[in-house]
Amino acid sequence: MADNSKKVPFVKEIWNSRKLIIQLAKNDFKTKYAGSYFGIIWAFIQPIITIMIYVFVFGMGLKMTPKSTEYPFLLYLIAGIVPWFFFADAWINSTNCLIEYSYLVKKMVFKISILPIVKVISSLFVHLFFILLGFVIFMIAGRTPGIAMVQVFYYMFCEICLVLALTYFTASVTPFFRDMAQIINITTQLGMWLTPIMWDESIMPAWVMSILKFNPMYYIVNGYRDCFIYGRWIPQHWHMTIYFWIVVIILAIIGSRTFNKMRVHFADVL
Numbered sequence: 001m002a003d004n005s006k007k008v009p010f011v012k013e014i015w016n017s018r019k020l021i022i023q024l025a026k027n028d029f030k031t032k033y034a035g036s037y038f039g040i041i042w043a044f045i046q047p048i049i050t051i052m053i054y055v056f057v058f059g060m061g062l063k064m065t066p067k068s069t070e071y072p073f074l075l076y077l078i079a080g081i082v083p084w085f086f087f088a089d090a091w092i093n094s095t096n097c098l099i100e101y102s103y104l105v106k107k108m109v110f111k112i113s114i115l116p117i118v119k120v121i122s123s124l125f126v127h128l129f130f131i132l133l134g135f136v137i138f139m140i141a142g143r144t145p146g147i148a149m150v151q152v153f154y155y156m157f158c159e160i161c162l163v164l165a166l167t168y169f170t171a172s173v174t175p176f177f178r179d180m181a182q183i184i185n186i187t188t189q190l191g192m193w194l195t196p197i198m199w200d201e202s203i204m205p206a207w208v209m210s211i212l213k214f215n216p217m218y219y220i221v222n223g224y225r226d227c228f229i230y231g232r233w234i235p236q237h238w239h240m241t242i243y244f245w246i247v248v249i250i251l252a253i254i255g256s257r258t259f260n261k262m263r264v265h266f267a268d269v270l
Helices: 010-016 018-032 039-061 073-095 112-140 147-173 180-194 206-212 216-230 234-269
Strands: none
Touching: 010 018, 010 112, 018 039, 018 112, 039 073, 039 112, 073 112, 073 147, 073 180, 073 216, 112 147, 112 216, 112 234, 147 180, 147 216, 147 234, 216 234
16 A cells, blocks of 8 residues: 555645645656756747647638627637646646656655645646736737736636646546546547637527536636636626536545545556
8 A cells, every 4th residue: 555644634634735745846847848958948838839820820810809809819819728728738737647656656655645736736837927928918919907807816726626626536547547648638629629718609609608608617718808808707707606616516526535535556556
């Protein structure tokens, strides 16, 4: 048995390890691109190039313009795709955390429950940069976000909770079912097109949007746009807020229970 910490309550175990989590997250961020010539610069170049491609294809090529606002397509895209970059990167990397850190999983005294959080925080460093970059771009374009921008920290917290709720389930399954990582890759690619990131929800029939709104990332993407563009406050869509947190709580219960149930077997299959 590689982990005897299951006697400690799940949340308390994580809280007691908060300093170790931050340190490991910093190390993970530094070592992720350590072998490449440009190092951590790649963490920022790839999303920027992706945004440029989408702007060229959809904004300039297909002449897409958001109907719900007079903001140019570039700003509309940035406000929606920045939270998606974090979601996809954090979920994919966290899903593989037990395999990547298998040498720690096999240690008797190491608290493996912190590994998904380490990977999420590692991705958060890049996300914070893109929030700042997005804010600067909006300022340069003469569309400086208003006071509602302070809500971005709330929506960031929402996204962290959602990713962790999903990750504790997918990470606990991955050691036994290695195809899980590929499934998550496909899910995030499909999910990006089913979320109003590059398209305006006003172009969709009402019945289609009523289905797509069940996607919890709809709440977060719209929340970021509320911060950057619309200036709407959280109470203005309280029903979506309640729905979002119900989904996250259910996913968190499923994920944490699955993780705690499977953790005694991780070392045997890694």
